Amino acid sequence: xxxxxxxxxxxxxxxxxxxxxxxxxxxxxxxxxxxxxxxxxxxxxxxxxxxxxxxxxxxxxxxxxxxxxxxxxxxxxxxxxx
Amino acid sequence: xxxxxxxxxxxxxxxxxxxxxxxxxxxxxxxxxxxxxxxxxxxxxxxxxxxxxxxxxxxxxxxxxxxxxxxxxxxxxxxxxxxxxxxxxxxxxxxxxxxxxxxxxxxxxxxxxxxxxxxxxxxxxxxxxxxxxxxxxxxxxxxxxxxxxxxxxxxxxxxxxxxxxxxxxxxxxxxxxxxxxxxxxxxxxxxxxxxxxxxxxxxxxxxxxxxxxxxxxxxxxxxxx
Numbered sequence: 001x002x003x004x005x006x007x008x009x010x011x012x013x014x015x016x017x018x019x020x021x022x023x024x025x026x027x028x029x030x031x032x033x034x035x036x037x038x039x040x041x042x043x044x045x046x047x048x049x050x051x052x053x054x055x056x057x058x059x060x061x062x063x064x065x066x067x068x069x070x071x072x073x074x075x076x077x078x079x080x081x082x
Numbered sequence: 083x084x085x086x087x088x089x090x091x092x093x094x095x096x097x098x099x100x101x102x103x104x105x106x107x108x109x110x111x112x113x114x115x116x117x118x119x120x121x122x123x124x125x126x127x128x129x130x131x132x133x134x135x136x137x138x139x140x141x142x143x144x145x146x147x148x149x150x151x152x153x154x155x156x157x158x159x160x161x162x163x164x165x166x167x168x169x170x171x172x173x174x175x176x177x178x179x180x181x182x183x184x185x186x187x188x189x190x191x192x193x194x195x196x197x198x199x200x201x202x203x204x205x206x207x208x209x210x211x212x213x214x215x216x217x218x219x220x221x222x223x224x225x226x227x228x229x230x231x232x233x234x235x236x237x238x239x240x241x242x243x244x245x246x247x248x249x250x251x252x253x254x255x256x257x258x259x260x261x262x263x264x265x266x267x268x269x270x271x272x273x274x275x276x277x278x279x280x281x282x283x284x285x286x287x288x289x290x291x292x293x294x295x296x297x298x299x300x301x302x303x304x305x306x307x
Contacts, residue, residue, distance in 0.1 A: 009186075013186070014231075016188065016191055016229065016256065017187055020191055065148060068177065068184055070183065071184045
């Protein structure tokens with residue numbers, strides 16, 4: 001099982017790196033950018049035998065370490081391997 | 083005053099902090115490794131130093147906050163023990179849940195390394211009673227992730243309970259409400275981005291950090307006598 005976890009700042013946390021990206025795009029002449037959000041992706045290879053277990057484990061890992069709930073939210077996608 | 087300084091992989095201000103404490107306290111400081119599972123008996127103060135623990139991987143302080151010794155530091159703080167986290171130590175304290183909010187990348191995206199003017203906001207804590215409220219002091223900062231963020235309720239609460247210990251006069255990192263250091267609810271845990279341990283010797287550019295350490299020597303007399 002593979003878990004794909006996307007972690008991003010919660011709404012309301014101003015991300016200075018996203019602001020810098022937006023400014024750089026504007027410098028390059030891309031005028032249509034209304035906003036930039038940045039996220040990070042962590043992929044886990046899990047030994048879990050089924051998707052529900054894999055999701056539960058990934059959820060616990062997000063709470064324990066992978067994300068900081070004070071400033072970040074996360075989304076877990078479980079990819080069943082072929 | 084029996085003090086200890088914790089060294090994590092990637093700490094780099096641990097010796098400076100121990101030297102500053104030893105000079106003011108007049109006795110040796112216990113050096114602890116992050117893998118320890120217990121604190122020595124009779125400890126009054128634990129210092130979490132600056133540095134770049136685990137290369138700041140994942141988030142600054144995130145991995146150090148989950149190291150074995152931190153479970154003990156959390157218990158120590160709950161018993162009323164004094165905990166001082168400086169710079170990366172402050173980041174570790176927020177990641178460990180001992181202080182609210184979080185520290186993210188500086189608004190300028192640049193590493194700031196210079197002396198800054200701070201306003202002491204409260205003398206009501208074991209760490210800050212050597213200063214006068216409103217007093218201006220100068221301490222060095224050296225960080226990339228010192229931009230303090232918290233939701234509005236938390237900020238209002240910190241403000242209302244007088245738990246903002248220090249504020250920047252010229253905010254170098256974008257911190258909400260110019261916050262440079264905060265106290266926990268019981269006021270026995272202080273986290274701050276500026277480095278008082280680097281301002282304890284005129285030879286290295288100032289002594290405004292000394293009153294913080296000296297204040298810790300005074301007997302605690304809080305609440306009605």
